[in-house]
Amino acid sequence: MLIIEIRDGENIDKALKRYKRKFQNAGVMKELRRRKEFVKPSIERRTEVLKAVYKEKLKHENEDF
Numbered sequence: 878m879l880i881i882e883i884r885d886g887e888n889i890d891k892a893l894k895r896y897k898r899k900f901q902n903a904g905v906m907k908e909l910r911r912r913k914e915f916v917k918p919s920i921e922r923r924t925e926v927l928k929a930v931y932k933e934k935l936k937h938e939n940e941d942f
Contacts, residue, residue, distance in 0.1 A: 879903060 881896045883889070900906075 879905075 879896065879899050881892055881899065883892045
């Protein structure tokens with residue numbers, strides 16, 4: 878659970894902004910989306926490999942220019 882202490886005289890908008898930033902950095906939504914459905918380890922590995930191949934392809938295309 879994320880806890881944000883509001884300082885004396887602090888604007889609520891500023892405290893809300895700090896909360897949102899802390900929430901984003903904690904990766905809560907990313908973790909929830911990841912746990913939403915089970916993905917087999919072989920499928921996860923395949924997507925990692927395909928992502929790496931795609932990145933390498935882009936890297937080589939940019940070197941040609």
